[in-house]
Amino acid sequence: MASLISVRGTASFRAAAMFRPRSVVLLAEPQLPEAAIVARNLAAGGFRGSLHVIGMEAPGLTPAESLEAIAEPPDLAVLCLPPDRLEPAMADLAARGSLAAVVPGGAPDLAAISARTGIKALGQGSFGLCVPGIGLNASLAHIAPAPGKLALVTQSSALARAVLDWAAAEAVGFSHVIGIGGNATIGFAMALDWLARDVNTGAVLLDLRRIRNRRAFISAARAVARTRPVVAIRAGGRSADQSGLGDCIMEAALRRAGVLRVSGLEDLLSAAETLARVRPRIGGGPAAARGDRIAIVTNGIGLGQLAADAVLAGGGRIATLSPEALAAFALLLPAGWRPGNPLSLGPASGPRLAEAATMMAALPEVDAVVALHAPAPEEAGDVAAEAMIAACRTGGQRSAPVLVSWAGQHTAGRQREAMARAGLAVFPTPEAAVRGALQLARDRQNRAAAAELPPRDVLELAPDRATVRRILHTARAAGRHSLTEEESLGLLAAYGLPTVPGRRAAAAEDAADAAAMLGFPAVLKILSPDLRHKSEVGGVATGLGSARAVRAEAEAMLARIRARRPEARIEGFLVQRQAARALELRLRLGDDAMFGPWIGFGQGGTAADLAEDEAHDLPPLNLALAGQLIGRSRTARIMAGWRDHAPVNQAAVADALVRLSQVAVDFPEIAELTINPLFADADGVLAVDAHCVLRPAGEPGVLAIPPYPAELARPWTAKSGEVLLVRPIRPEDAAAHEEAFRQLDPEDIRWRFFSPLKEMAPTLVARLTQIDYDREIAFVATRRRPDGTEETVGVSRLIRDPSAPAAEFAVIVLRGMKGQGLGRHLMQRLFEWGRANGVREVMGHVLADNAPMLAFVRSLGFAVKRSLEEEEVMEARLAL
Structure with a gap:
């Protein structure tokens, strides 16, 4: 069957022109100090391609009067020019077909200029680009980096110089030094996508300041971290957000991608020393x-x-x-x-x-x-x-x-x-x-966790989304961005999360009647859109044992709050039946400026903020990820049972986290949703209080990790009449994927994987089942067994090249389903997804002796020819 070899880009911009150029031109204003530095480094680097300079004299570089005077369009241009001369120069480059540039100096409008000219550039304020393996040093470095296996992607020129100076003393070499600078057009994602495919890169160091595209960054970082260590540092994160929450969310995002986060330059250099020279042992059990x-x-x-x-x-x-x-x-x-x-x-x-x-x-x-x-x-x-x-x-x-x-x-x-x-x-x-040594261990743990194979268990959710839409519409119609506690609990109930029963009461007498109906002891809470923390102003009373006590407390509460917060709008009371005391937890959905929606879990109650016990992750969560999130908190030790604390039903808590995560997926207009406290005991969980805040109209949240595209699941009927479910693959399919592999004929395995595999390594299973739905899709055809588990009987896959409108396919059908039309249907689903996601060409590599596959792709309209690179491989292409 078809392999998964990377597709070469077919777009106008070629990543190879930027990161492995064959020709370079320096366009320079001699008065700019960076011009002389770049010219000197270019000339001294020993670059194997052609080097031209326009605008100044530079020993070692071939002078040219203009771009037109250079015989072939240069792959890469370095623009040491004043800001007002950048756009004309970039327009000239684009006219010649040169679409990759480095901008070391100031360029306040670089993103707009790039959009108008089509040039993709490193900058503004880029340190430059070094590829020591080909002798390219188009940078502001004070010392030439030696060739090696380490790649540095940085926004800071000062940090780049510090790392290069350290590396020279420690005899550490580099495959690439990439100066992102202001991250205007070529950012971390494109650089990481290149490094993921570069066989000369053994480890990657990242200096992160600003992530322009959170989803593309996480996707690319995960692609690199699957095969080599990636270490990241963030300067200025704590000073920009002194609460430390932003740093926690970044660490959670990097962990999810399999990236090791370190805290300072000393740790970064220590990680570089370790990861550039040693690897953990293979195996070990x-x-x-x-x-x-x-x-x-x-x-x-x-x-x-x-x-x-x-x-x-x-x-x-x-x-x-x-x-x-x-x-x-x-x-x-x-x-x-x-x-x-x-x-x-x-x-x-x-x-x-x-x-x-x-x-x-x-x-x-x-x-x-x-x-x-x-x-x-x-x-x-x-x-x-x-x-x-x-x-x-x-x-x-x-x-x-x-x-x-x-x-x-x-x-x-x-x-x-x-x-x-x-x-x-x-x-x-x-x-x-x-x-x-510990950084080596943490890197191993992070990358293993990112590729961990979850169990089959999938939490099948059937939320009442219509009820949630009505709740949100009611709030917006009233001009509110905050939901009442009653509305917030109603939203959670619509997602199947157990909530404590309650009734709204307009006045003290109504509150007494509501308590008599719900039962005692009762809890009384003030309802006000202006009081986020009701307990701080005496707006919560518990243990009320009679209707008379409820009425008296309601009158007293109203008087207290009017005295303390006379400006607060009072909308009545919420009366609840008091739940039995249990361990108090806090679940939070929030939003980070860089990485978007996040989930927090930890100790609950009124002292939750003081406890500073909160672990973080990004939605979407499955049960396995929710369990890992719980385990990273200190509260997890109490949940397991500690002294006078009985063990808690951790599965129910993980269930609650997954449901909260699904709220973030389904309703991106929700900016904040806090459940505090969530009571948890051996029997399960109960949401006692909740608070929800909406985003301004028209401002949806964007998840850093694409959610599972459940809307693509559809039934399909085989020629035999059997109905299968064809849906996108998910991480929980790992066990079914391994089972399906064991049922394949040896010849099918060789045709599919281009080698006679006896078993699938866990890393390969993780790669095939844990996919990025923005850049690839895999459809599985499944049937339900009598025991309720699913059996996979066919798989198709389409992987996009991030820098090109092309994608590569793979498809395989188990022996018992051949001849039923399943392979054709799986391919049609790929074409449908590809068209919807901007893919203009589908291609694949097929072994020349795989006659069934060659006949199959020809019947679908593919043009087939022998590969120029491998005699025994045929190349199939189809324009969508």
Whole structure:
């Protein structure tokens, strides 16, 4: 069947022209200081293509009078020009077919100019672009970056220079340095999409300030993080939002994409040192899933104790060594010394330190080794360093990574430099080495969580959306952006979330009658659109045991509030039957300026804000994601049962979170929705109070992660009369996908995957079932088994190229459904989705001996020809 090879772009702008150009032109105003810097760097970089300059003299660059004087249109232009000359220059470039540019200087209207001319540019204020592998240095760098596997995508020129200066000292090289600058047209998404396909990039560093397109960014970041580590830093986030909430939402968004967030430049450099040089061991089983079992070997117990403290303070684990391992290490120790973790060999250990580190790395109970060395008297430090270099080079993918701390400076500095140039991850302090090991573990955990295969369980929701629409219409018709508590609880009830019964009462006497009808004890709450926190002004009373008590409290409450807040509009009372006390939780739906709607979970009650116990994620949530969200809060430990707290029904809480998430999906006009408290006990949950705020009319929220397109699910009838459901794939289809694979014939597997796979790796299953519905679609044909589970009998897939109106297809049908017309229907569904999403051409690669597929695609109208790159592959194309 068809493969999933990437499609080359067919749009006017080519990403390769920007990120791997064959020719570059510098258009410069000599008086601008950046012009001389860029010209000097271009000339000194050793670029393998052609270099031209217009507007100034620059040794090493071929001068040209104009763009027309250059024989071939340059792939990339660097524009060191005053703002008023940018648009004419970009118009000239567009006329010649040069559509990629770098703008290092000021350009306040760059987005508008780009839209008018069609030029896509890095900038304004771009640091520039470096691709050391081809000798391109079109940047404002003070030092030329060396070739390597690290990519840096940054908005800050100062940070770029700092990282490059550090990298030169540490012998770290780069595949790309991409200066996003003001992020006007070419932003993070396009850069990350390129890096996701670049085989020379092993890890990515991100300097994030402003995300222009939240959905495109998350999609591209996730694509990169599937195959390599991605680390992000955000400068200015806390100062811009001193509450810290914005930083929490960014961390949640990055976690969802599989990106490791670090807090400062020191952590970023530590992550770069680690990820550029080491990789976690392959395999290890369930025990290695966290990747944080650290073994410490040292030539001084003081350093070992500092490292052990840092491991525990950072949330890692000191690896527990087996008796057999301890017995082996005893042979390396002086007489009378006992082995352990940390393992101290004594100051005269010399090369034995490297030997012990290698032995530690081979142990299955160890995820990373931190080897510590302090200068010792009468020790040949250079010999010890050479031994460590040799030992680390012998470790394979089945060994744990070794991170080295070579403490000191006068003698150790030169030895650290030698180890760094040999490719070791080496640090000046034990704490820095441990930080690197824990970052490696966190990266592993983040990427594993982003690709985790959820169980089959799907929460099938059937909300009463018509009721919610009526509630929202009523509020807007009254000129309100806030719903009353009664309306907010009604909205939740429409989504199947249990709520406490209540009645509205206009006056004190009515409140007493309502309480008598609902039962006692009763709760009385003031209704006012001007009182967000009613308890702060005495607007909530509990434990009212009679109608007389309710009436008296209503009169007193009214008097209190009129005295304290005379301007507040009073709309009556809400009377509720008091629920039995339980654990109080708070569920929140909010909105972030950068990443849009978010979900919060944590401790509830009046002191929720003081408790500072709230975990965050982005909608949409499924049950698995909701469970992970709960687990990240401190409240999760109480929910499991703690002293006088009985265990809580966590499945019911996860259910509530998924329902709240679906509200965000269905009604993007809702800006805020808080449930506080949500009572939770062993029997389930009960929403006691809620508050909802609407966005201004015409201002919908945009989710950073596209929701499941349930509207695309439709029944289909086979020739045999059997009715199947054809719907978009979802993460919960992982188990069914694996089952379907096991039913395929070996020949079908070879035709589909271009190799004789025996089983699907979990990472591949995750890639095929956890898709971005904005850039690809997969339709599954399913039948319902007697036990209620679904069986997958056919799959079709269409993957768009983010930078081109082309997409690649794949389709496969299980043996029992062949000849029923299912394959044709699945392809027609792809064409339908493609047309609706701007796809103009569908293509695929088919093995030349796959006669059934070749006949099938020809019957659909595809043109088929032999691939120019692979003799045994045929290329099929169809214009939509």
